[in-house]
Amino acid sequence: MSTNQPGQVSTEPSGIPGEGLPGARQRRTILIAVCVALMAVIASVSGLGVAQPDLAIAFGASQSTILWIINIYTLSLAALLLPLGALGDRIGRKPMLLTGLAVFGVASAAAGLAPSAAVMLAARLFSGVGAAMIMPITLAVITSTFPEEERGRAIGVWTGVAGGGGILGMFLSAALVDVASWRWLFVLPVALVVVAFPMTLRSVPNSREMSGRSFDTVGALTSVVAVVGLIFVLQEGPGRGWTAPATLLSLAIGVIAAGAFVAWELRRRDAALLDVRLFGDRSLTAGSVTLLAVFGVQAGIFVVLFPFLQAVLGWSGLLSTLALMPMAVLMMMASGLAPRLTARIGPRATMATGILLATVGLALMASFVSVDGGYLSVLPGMLAMGIGMGLSMTPSTEAITSSLPRERQGVASALNDVTREFGTALGVALLGALLSSGYRNAIDSRLADVPQGPADTAREGIVGALDAAHQAGPHAQTLIHAAQGSFVDGWRHAMWAGVAVMAALFLHVLARGPERPAHTPANAPEPADATAR
Structure with a gap:
């Protein structure tokens, strides 16, 4: 029998006498x-x-x-x-x-x-x-x-x-x-x-959580409106246009709702859905920024890799997905290794090591990708990216969850997940846009001898270019080579932008990364009595 005070955690019995945690x-x-x-x-x-x-x-x-x-x-x-x-x-x-x-x-x-x-x-x-x-x-x-x-x-x-x-x-x-x-x-x-x-x-x-606080309904509603508005912009902006009325309206709604959420949460303080003052904690900020950038770059890489494997190399969807498995396996293995490395050298050094490896991987892919080099021209960069992302994700997640007390772990975990989703949407939108603009800028000079109809179709993207090659007659091979070469140029634009983002993140983590072990709670000790009545 125990009585939990407000702000403490209640858990069901674990079956172990004298312990509140499962065996x-x-x-x-x-x-x-x-x-x-x-x-x-x-x-x-x-x-x-x-x-x-x-x-x-x-x-x-x-x-x-x-x-x-x-x-x-x-x-x-x-x-x-x-x-x-x-x-x-x-x-x-x-x-x-x-x-x-x-x-x-x-x-x-x-x-x-x-x-x-x-x-x-x-x-x-x-x-x-x-x-x-x-x-x-x-x-x-x-x-x-x-x-x-x-x-x-x-x-x-x-x-x-x-x-x-x-x-x-x-x-x-x-x-x-x-x-x-x-x-x-x-x-x-x-x-x-x-x-x-x-x-x-x-x-x-x-x-x-055993708390007498009322649920923050206003905070919940404003957070929903803010996230919907901002995610909609990132999802629809590339297709509708960044200056389209629907895009600008959604951006305005998202920004206003986000501002209202922050103002309301500062006013609520102890009863807030998310205490935004916690972002002054370097662990929470470093973890959130790292996940935002890493998942953004990861999502952006997929936007680039799939067309390369399918449209440039001519692989099937199944084979193209299989080609990503080495990166996924190394990412999962590195995620399991990261806690041991963190225990030895600390979370900041572990995060920085992972970010540096990911940056090197992006630079390798930007430097050596080519049509003739095929899959082997991008594989070393993919492997370095997998290891780097795995090493950086685990301490970043732990830095976020350790910054909120144990009774607020649902909020901490949700913040971790929202950061991932925003990073993914940002990466797809921004790196995808860089790939498209790099492709369009590069292909014009390669289409001088191609008839106008197929050339106009080819400017829209590599998939359209390959389809248009069937109507290009004797210019088919010229069109295909132009599209493939231009895609590789666009790839380099996107990858070097990713390198710049990760390099800035590396410097940020070196300067402001978490100093204490990421598993040590920042705000509150473990409840002394966590056993339910």
Whole structure:
């Protein structure tokens, strides 16, 4: 029997006399359960992109509708992470995780059976809602149930799944599309939910914040509006145009809502959804900035790599995804190694080492990529990137979660996840735009002898150029070589921009990186009594 004071954490009994934390065997099961649940969410983020042509044919839908089917999942996920993470802290992380798994599983099954684009859009929206319940809670369960000496290793496994799971999900999705149908893409997340649900029900202890504070409804609503507005800009800006009315309106709404959120949270202080004053903590700031940049660069690399492998090298979607697996494997291995390195040299040195390796990887890809060099011209850079990202992600995640007290781990985990989502959207938008502009600037001088019709099509992008080559007659090979060479030039523009971003991040982490071990809580000690009545 125990009584929890406001601000403390309540957890269910672990079965170990005198201890509030689960035993070693149960902790392993907990880690497997939350990683399986996380894998379902991550795979659904990346998987559907490989089936765009199949979806367009099945539903007779426009490219804009297909992109919304893909993007609405990410939009709803990112928008609801922070309020649902905070709600999980209050009502209990286990019931929130179980509810999220149920919503996500049903919505994924509905998407797989969808008879129309409208039903698919609704199913993907609710999948995003379920994912927003799952993703922050999986990390919060780890940080609130694992003892301090094991927390770093567990977070390393979580970050490895979060970082490399997307590539694995793309590979499995591409395989399913090739051998079966796009509808089979949703078998994977449903199967993962079927595995994770009973494991969660049986093994994951409940924990929640025991607080008399009212829920910050205004903060939750303004955060949702801010995230929706800003993510919409990043998703739609490249297609609609950065100065289009819808883009500018969304940007204005997002910025105003973000300002209102910060002002309100400063006013609420002790009862805030997210105490924005915590960003004065160098661990929280360094971790957030690092994840923003690393996930942005990672997402931008995929924007560049897939057209290179498919349009330049002529590989299938399945083979192109398989080509990314070495980077994913090294990323996951480095994520597991990072806690040991952090224990020896500290989180700042570990983060800086990872960022430096990632910067070197980008520079290698920018320097040596070529049409004739093929896959081997980019492989060394990919491998360095994988190791670097793995080493930097784990201490960054731990720096964020350690900056908030244990009873607010749902919020800490949601902040970690929102940062990842914003980084991904930024990377796709900005590096994708640099690739496109570099391609267009380079191809004009190579099209002097090509007829106007095919030349105009080729200026829109490499995929259009390869299609237009069929109508270019004797100029077909000239057009293909022009498009491939121009793509490589655009690649270099994007990669050198990534190098500049990572170099600036490296200097920032050296100067302002976390000094203390990332697993030591910054704001509050562990509750002395964490056992439930």
